[in-house]
Amino acid sequence: MADEIFPFQRMQQAFAAAIRDPRDRSGPSSAPLHRLQIYRQLAYNNVESFLSTGFPIVKAILGDGWPPLIQDFLRRRRRQTPYLFELGQEFPAYLQNERGPNIEDSSFLLELAHYEWVELAVLIDEAPPPEENPALIEEPLSHTICLSELAWPAYRFPVHRIGPDFQLAVPPDEQTFLLVYRDRSDEVNFLEIGAGAYQLLDALQQAGPIEASLILSKTASASDIDRGTLRRAHEELLRELAELSVIGAYAATEQEIALAPNTELEPRR
Numbered sequence: 001m002a003d004e005i006f007p008f009q010r011m012q013q014a015f016a017a018a019i020r021d022p023r024d025r026s027g028p029s030s031a032p033l034h035r036l037q038i039y040r041q042l043a044y045n046n047v048e049s050f051l052s053t054g055f056p057i058v059k060a061i062l063g064d065g066w067p068p069l070i071q072d073f074l075r076r077r078r079r080q081t082p083y084l085f086e087l088g089q090e091f092p093a094y095l096q097n098e099r100g101p102n103i104e105d106s107s108f109l110l111e112l113a114h115y116e117w118v119e120l121a122v123l124i125d126e127a128p129p130p131e132e133n134p135a136l137i138e139e140p141l142s143h144t145i146c147l148s149e150l151a152w153p154a155y156r157f158p159v160h161r162i163g164p165d166f167q168l169a170v171p172p173d174e175q176t177f178l179l180v181y182r183d184r185s186d187e188v189n190f191l192e193i194g195a196g197a198y199q200l201l202d203a204l205q206q207a208g209p210i211e212a213s214l215i216l217s218k219t220a221s222a223s224d225i226d227r228g229t230l231r232r233a234h235e236e237l238l239r240e241l242a243e244l245s246v247i248g249a250y251a252a253t254e255q256e257i258a259l260a261p262n263t264e265l266e267p268r269r
Helices: 007-020 033-054 056-076 084-099 109-124 134-138 195-207 212-221 227-243 254-259
Strands: 144-147 177-182 188-193 247-249
Touching: 033 056, 033 084, 033 109, 056 084, 056 109, 084 109, 109 177, 109 188, 134 227, 134 247, 144 195, 144 212, 177 195, 188 195, 195 212, 195 227, 212 227, 227 247
Parallel strands: none
Antiparallel strands: 144 247, 177 188
16 A cells, blocks of 8 residues: 555654654664664754754854754654755744744744744745836836745844844834845845835735736725825835835736736736
């Protein structure tokens, strides 16, 4: 049967479990303890080294609590990826779903870990930033626009300021909105933005390619601000985002044009 576990596979699983968890004494009887210890140390060193590089601020804040956390991560994580980068993606998920609430953890730890992972994720993402488009910068409301796949709005805590010398027990009254993106020079940048810019980026992320004027219309209908003032603010914000390569002009494919209705452009879901 396809899902049958053969003795050799069962032995491999027992050996891997014993490597991940030093408390596990159910490893294969043919594996001497001193050899298991060597593999355990190698596994720990590999994971710890990668996560130390990817999450240096989390490590610095935890101090002596870092090694036990890495060991717990090794023991609890469910996915068995051979790719070190995916460990970085798994780490925030482990903090949220497997480790769960822990009285020893700071309340900002999960967001901080996600913030540190985002920097690496943006850096190695294969999707290119939007191409420079002078026409978009000149008349941003006259184009169908899309959000770069490399732009990430964020967080409750001011995670860009948190470190060993600055920590918060509870989130501030006002949220911190951050944008993490890669520019056309392949440099990762961090930008603190206002609530209005965050809402615009969030709307773009939800809608996909959409007419910039349609975004303005939706915002204006829900705002008490004079439409002319709001239009100028939108134009300035979109122009700045285009210059930063956070948004780009979207060119529909021939198939999309053929399938498009003859009515107002609908946001892509």
